[in-house]
Amino acid sequence: MNFVDDYTVLDLEMTGLAVKKDKIIEVGAIKVRNNQIVDTFKSFVNPHMKLSDKIINLTGIEDGMLVDAPEEDEVMYKLIEFIGDDCLVGQNLIFDYSFIKQWAVNKNLKLDLYYCDTLKIARTILPKDEKKDLENLCKFFDIKRENAHRALDDSIETMQIYEKMKEIAKRNDLEKLCFLPRKFNVKLKKQLKATNKQKEQLTRYLANKNVKYEINWETLTRNEASRIMDRLYVKYGR
Template sequence: MYAILDIETTGGKYNEEGITEIAIYKYNGHEVVDQFISLVNPEKDIQPFVVNLTGINNNMLRNAPKFYEVAKRIVEITENCIVVAHNAQFDYRILCTEFRRLGFEYERKSLCTVELSKNLIPGQQSYSLGKLVRSLGIPVTDRHRASGDALATVKLFKMLMDKDTQKTIIQNSVRANPKHQLEPRHIDIIADLPAITGVYYIHKEDGEIIYIGKSKNIKKRINQHFTNTNPKSKKIQALVRSVTYESTGSELVALLKESEEIKRIKPVFNRALRRTRFTHALYSFVDENDYVNLKIDVVDLRKKPITTFNNRQSGKSFIIKAIEEYQLCQKLTGVYKTKTSCFNYDIKTCEGACIQEESSETYNKRVNSLILKNSYSNKNMVIIDRGRDVDERSAILIENGVFKGLGFFNLNYQINNIEILKSIITPMNNNRDTQHIIQAYLRKNKKIKQIIFEEP
């Protein structure tokens, strides 16, 4: 659990500043579950430059509660939380100073989004909150007021958690949270999980991830892990102390994240998915008569496939549908072996490419349109799918046929501006598995939105 906060002060000498406004959003890694926002009477004058910056003046604070009146609420909302702030060293110091004046030692673990941003989003011109969120296309209102800045920090932190591919933030959180040191019953873990699409992480007591999976219903899938009686499930049941998750909204994003993170983190119980997901592929070649032929074959790592399949039957079903949709020849797609005309020619549904009756130029146009549709080779495109919330969408970026990564956005200008798009994207590896996942998903979901853009 995280307490994401922002504090406005009077300004002045070091350790003599007073709090004028505080905003705290309690964030569970997925959504805000509680909040506290209040002006605070600092019992001292505000520096003129601070009045100009924040708009908060002495008159506004005359009837505001003093710090000792809100101190209990601050302690309660940040209990068992990691304090997160943009320049946390400043905000945490101010809070500790105010509590010390009351004779209370305030201690919380803290995280700084400036430091996290420098590590996870390098190369930005500025890491001040205003300039950073603007460059990332994160909407912000009430700049230099505690509520507006804290809410912008929540959105920034959400993006940083997406970009933390090593899962350092969440594993440290699991390790630091005292309740996970107890022996929880499996039913208690399941009770806290949602029935949503996403990726889940099963942790040991020390926070180490021992299994990663994806599901359209995380609660149901974890329940299966805890009730199965096979040897692997029993070992997981004995070691599990916590389950964390990432909502993705999109099944495609969940598939890509699961594949990437299993390969990177190598959890002890994920051996099967470290291997490739597909066995067969669609290849093309030009015959002696200049016709483009298609063939479903076992994957050959030396060759570049058009698209890939989980098994031969899946590939065969694809090619049969393609023959009908694109009016292709059964002989030239490897479905009907013959030295003369194919069966479809005999029933007048093939134009005769099998016996050179249809010109290779005309026939190849249809074959190439199928190849173009089912391969993103050399394409620059963004695949738009569901997001984690109603007003959010996911974006999968492909440049020159290479999968670059994925991210989430709320505003259309974030994907229409290629530089902002690249900033919000979490870089991921392009490999045969990711190509297979994306192509298989696009075949299955034909109406999914794709935006083609010019080469940068």
């Protein structure tokens, strides 16, 4: 079997785990040709929301670093262009890809990409008692872990893990089907933009309560508007 030697590695950092409500805050990708890095892409993304202490502590990314960052649309269009028709490689990639897919669905853009997941490959060819998260895979392969949970650094480390697992498979004639690229099968519904009534309600409430709350009105969805309103009610009353 032929392994994928030309591909793009992808990693994202987000405000949380929920595709429907959380936002991308950093994108990192590397383009690999014949097993060598030939290009990189990285960018912060302005999420228009405050980061939780958990995310700040995990990533080292702070609110001030994102204030002047590009908007999601700008970064996503550039990322899609960077990826092109490449097979994507990543650690637990379905999770990261879901955020890109949700954006694409919202924009009525069709994504038809293939991927190889280093987590699934590791579960197939490495000892069962070895932990398979990125941190422990780096330890297993003696890969220096720098700037953990920063998108570009994680992408570079994932690429090294992927190449080392290919070497193991070739050397030991292990089951190689896990290296076959698979087509993404992520189904998400389009998030509808907030109605004028919702925007008016939010604007009126914030003015009446004299509350400052950062909202990206251009990208605000109906679900987001409802969640924001619920949070405001809990904190400030009706």
